Amino acid sequence: MRASQRFKFISLSITWAWFGIFVLxxxxxxxxxxxxxxxxxxxxxxxxxxxxxxxxxxxGYAPIFLYSLLIAATTTLLCLLIGYPFAFIITRASNRFRPLMLMLLMIPFWVSSLIRAYAMVIMLKAQGLINIALIYLGIIYKPLHLLYTDFAVMSGLLYNLLPFMVLPLYANLAKLDHTLIEAAQDLGATRWQTFKGVILPHSIPGIISGVILVFLPAMTLFYIPEFLGGAKTLLxxxxxxxxxxxxxxxxxxxxxxxxxxxxxxxxxxxxxxxxxxxxxxxx
Amino acid sequence: MIKRLFSLLLIVLSTNAFAQKSQINIYCWGNYIPKEILRKFEAETGIHVNLSEYDSNSVLYIKLKTVPKSYYDVIFPSSSYVTRMKNEHLIRKLDHSKLPNIKNINNALLQHSVDPMMDYSIPYFWGTTGIIVNDKYHNPKNITSWQALWLPKYKNQLLILDDMQEVFSMAFSVLGYPLNDTDPDHIKQAYELLRKLLPNIKLFRTDAAQEAFIGEDATIGMGWNGDMFRSMRHNPHIKFIFPKNPLTFWIDCTAIPINSPNPEGAYKFVNFLMRPDIAAEIAIREGYSSPNSAAIKLMPKTMRESKTLNPPESVINRMVIQKDLGKARLIYGKYWERLKLGL
Incomplete structure (x- = not known):
C-alpha cells in the first residue's frame, strides 16, 4: 500500500511539475x-x-481572424467527411488488418510535421511528383501550378490534421456495440436510418473531440501557409x-x-x- | 554509493569544462558556410565547431537580445544590423593584432561599408539585389528596370524576397527616393506602390528562393546575385539582371558577440575564414561574391569573369549600401505587416 501511494505521489508530482513548467x-x-x-x-x-x-x-485584423476561422472550419469539415468513413472502415476491418491500418495512419507522426510540409512541396512543385506523373501519362502537357496556392495550403492542413480526426473517431466507433446495428436492421431500418438513428448519436463525443483537435491547430500552423501558400494567405x-x-x-x-x-x-x-x-x- | 555518484559527477563536470575550452559555437545563415571548412578548421586547430543556423537578421538579433549571456562565439550579421548591434553593445571591438589575415580584405568595397575600419565586423560575402528571369518563359531583354515587375502580364508570377528592407528599398528605387529612406510619408507612398504589386506576387520567400527558381515554380522576381549564380549551375535558363534603377547592396560580416565564451577560438576562426585558400574554397562552394582580394585570384575563371558576381563599374556606381533603419523600423514594420496581410 505504502509503495503504491508513494508511486502515486511521485507520478502525480511529475505530471503537475511538467504541466506547471511547460504549460502554465x-x-x-x-x-x-x-x-x-x-x-x-x-x-x-x-x-x-x-x-x-x-x-x-x-x-484591422478582423479579416485575418475571420479568414483563419474560415480556413479552419473548411479543414475541419473536410477532415470529418474523409475521416468518418475512414475510421468506420478501420473498425470494420478484420483483426489481421486493423493493427496494420492503424499503424499506417500513425507512421507519419514519427516525422516532424515541418518535414512533412517540405514533403508536400516535393509533391506539388512544378517539377514535382504529381506533375511529372501527369505529364508522363500524357494527361497534361504543361506543369500545373499547384504549389503556392490556396489549394496547396488546404491540402497541407488536411494531410497534417486528418489523423487527429480519425483517431478519436476510431476510439469511439470501436466501442460501438454491433448488436445495436443488427437490432436496427432486424427492425427494418434502412442503412441511412441505421446510421442516423444508431451510429451517429453514439459517435457524437468522438466527433466533438476530433473537431477540437483539428479546428484549433488549423488556425495556428503558421508554417503551412508559409511553405505551401507562398507566405501570402496568412493565419x-x-x-x-x-x-x-x-x-x-x-x-x-x-x-x-x-x-x-x-x-x-x-x-x-x-x-x-x-x-x-x-x-x-x-x- | 554516494562516493561513486560524486566521482561520476566530477568526471561529467571536468569533461564539460574541458570541452568548453576547446570548442566554439557558430551562429550562421542557413547554407552559408560549407561543412568541409568547419572540419578543416577542427583538424588544424583541434577546436571543435558547433554550428547553428538562422534565416533572418531579426532572428539573430532577437536571440542575442533575449539571451544576453548567449553562448555564440561567431555570428554573421548583415551590414544593416552591424550598426544596430554595435550601438546596443552586442558585439565586441575587434583586436586586429589577432587577425593578421585582415590584409586580404578588399579596400575598394570597404569605402561603402558602415564599418569601413572593420572595427566591429569583417566582410564575409557581399551581394546585390536584382531581377531574376527564366528565359524559357520571359525575354530578359524586355526587362530592364524594377518598374517592369508591375506590368499586368506578370499577374501571380513574381517571387518577392520575404525581407522588409529589401522590398521597401525596391519601391524607393522606383519612386526615386533614397534607398534607406526613413521619411514616414515616403514609406507610406512605397507601401501604396507595393500594394499595386500584390496581384503580381506569387510568393514571398528568401531562404528557398533558389529552389523555386531552379524548379521553375517561380520564373520571374527579385533575388540576390550570389544566390542566383549558384542556381544557374542547376538551371542555365536563369538570368540575373541589374535593373537600371539605383540598387541596394549588402555585406554579410563576421562578428564576435560581447559575451562570447571563447573569444580566442573565435578570433582564430575569423582569421581562418580570411585565409586566401579557405576564403576561395568557401566562395567556390557557396557561389557568392567574396570581399577577399587574395582569394579572388585563386578562383576559377568562370567566377572571376562572371558579370553576375562582379557587377560592372556602371552598376557599382549606382549601388547603395543597406543601412540600419533606426526608429523608422517600426514604421516600416507597420506597413510591411499591412502589405503581407493584404490589408
Missing part, C-alpha cells in the same frame, strides 16, 4: 508580456498597459510570428496569442457542456 508558466509569461510596453532597447518594459489589446482589436499564427520575429513588437504578439486562447476557450465550452459530469467512483 509560458502562458503566464505570455499574459504578462501582453500588458507590457514595447521597448527598443530591452524589448519589453513597464508601464503596464492594455494598449496592445486595443491595437490588436482595432488594428492568426502568422500574425503572432510576424509580431514576435519580424517587427519585434512582443506585447502585441502576446496580446494576439491571448485573444486566440480566449477564442479557443469559447469554442471549448460546448465540449465541456457535452461531457457527462464526472462522478467519483466509490471505493
Amino acid at each position: 508558466a509560458p502562458i503566464v509569461l505570455i499574459g504578462i508580456t501582453s500588458i507590457l510596453t514595447q521597448n527598443e532597447i530591452s524589448i519589453v518594459s513597464t508601464p503596464l498597459t492594455i494598449q496592445s489589446f486595443y491595437d490588436t482589436l482595432t488594428g 492568426i499564427g502568422n500574425l503572432i510570428q510576424h509580431e514576435f520575429l519580424v517587427i519585434g513588437n512582443w506585447p502585441k504578439g502576446a496580446a494576439a496569442s491571448v485573444i486566440l486562447m480566449l477564442i479557443t476557450l469559447l469554442l471549448l465550452i460546448p465540449y465541456w457542456k457535452s461531457q457527462p459530469k464526472p462522478t467519483r467512483a466509490k471505493s
Whole structure:
C-alpha cells in the first residue's frame, strides 16, 4: 500500500511539475508580456498597459481572424467527411488488418510535421511528383501550378490534421456495440436510418473531440501557409510570428496569442457542456 | 554509493569544462558556410565547431537580445544590423593584432561599408539585389528596370524576397527616393506602390528562393546575385539582371558577440575564414561574391569573369549600401505587416 501511494505521489508530482513548467508558466509569461510596453532597447518594459489589446482589436485584423476561422472550419469539415468513413472502415476491418491500418495512419507522426510540409512541396512543385506523373501519362502537357496556392495550403492542413480526426473517431466507433446495428436492421431500418438513428448519436463525443483537435491547430500552423501558400494567405499564427520575429513588437504578439486562447476557450465550452459530469467512483 | 555518484559527477563536470575550452559555437545563415571548412578548421586547430543556423537578421538579433549571456562565439550579421548591434553593445571591438589575415580584405568595397575600419565586423560575402528571369518563359531583354515587375502580364508570377528592407528599398528605387529612406510619408507612398504589386506576387520567400527558381515554380522576381549564380549551375535558363534603377547592396560580416565564451577560438576562426585558400574554397562552394582580394585570384575563371558576381563599374556606381533603419523600423514594420496581410 505504502509503495503504491508513494508511486502515486511521485507520478502525480511529475505530471503537475511538467504541466506547471511547460504549460502554465509560458502562458503566464505570455499574459504578462501582453500588458507590457514595447521597448527598443530591452524589448519589453513597464508601464503596464492594455494598449496592445486595443491595437490588436482595432488594428484591422478582423479579416485575418475571420479568414483563419474560415480556413479552419473548411479543414475541419473536410477532415470529418474523409475521416468518418475512414475510421468506420478501420473498425470494420478484420483483426489481421486493423493493427496494420492503424499503424499506417500513425507512421507519419514519427516525422516532424515541418518535414512533412517540405514533403508536400516535393509533391506539388512544378517539377514535382504529381506533375511529372501527369505529364508522363500524357494527361497534361504543361506543369500545373499547384504549389503556392490556396489549394496547396488546404491540402497541407488536411494531410497534417486528418489523423487527429480519425483517431478519436476510431476510439469511439470501436466501442460501438454491433448488436445495436443488427437490432436496427432486424427492425427494418434502412442503412441511412441505421446510421442516423444508431451510429451517429453514439459517435457524437468522438466527433466533438476530433473537431477540437483539428479546428484549433488549423488556425495556428503558421508554417503551412508559409511553405505551401507562398507566405501570402496568412493565419492568426502568422500574425503572432510576424509580431514576435519580424517587427519585434512582443506585447502585441502576446496580446494576439491571448485573444486566440480566449477564442479557443469559447469554442471549448460546448465540449465541456457535452461531457457527462464526472462522478467519483466509490471505493 | 554516494562516493561513486560524486566521482561520476566530477568526471561529467571536468569533461564539460574541458570541452568548453576547446570548442566554439557558430551562429550562421542557413547554407552559408560549407561543412568541409568547419572540419578543416577542427583538424588544424583541434577546436571543435558547433554550428547553428538562422534565416533572418531579426532572428539573430532577437536571440542575442533575449539571451544576453548567449553562448555564440561567431555570428554573421548583415551590414544593416552591424550598426544596430554595435550601438546596443552586442558585439565586441575587434583586436586586429589577432587577425593578421585582415590584409586580404578588399579596400575598394570597404569605402561603402558602415564599418569601413572593420572595427566591429569583417566582410564575409557581399551581394546585390536584382531581377531574376527564366528565359524559357520571359525575354530578359524586355526587362530592364524594377518598374517592369508591375506590368499586368506578370499577374501571380513574381517571387518577392520575404525581407522588409529589401522590398521597401525596391519601391524607393522606383519612386526615386533614397534607398534607406526613413521619411514616414515616403514609406507610406512605397507601401501604396507595393500594394499595386500584390496581384503580381506569387510568393514571398528568401531562404528557398533558389529552389523555386531552379524548379521553375517561380520564373520571374527579385533575388540576390550570389544566390542566383549558384542556381544557374542547376538551371542555365536563369538570368540575373541589374535593373537600371539605383540598387541596394549588402555585406554579410563576421562578428564576435560581447559575451562570447571563447573569444580566442573565435578570433582564430575569423582569421581562418580570411585565409586566401579557405576564403576561395568557401566562395567556390557557396557561389557568392567574396570581399577577399587574395582569394579572388585563386578562383576559377568562370567566377572571376562572371558579370553576375562582379557587377560592372556602371552598376557599382549606382549601388547603395543597406543601412540600419533606426526608429523608422517600426514604421516600416507597420506597413510591411499591412502589405503581407493584404490589408
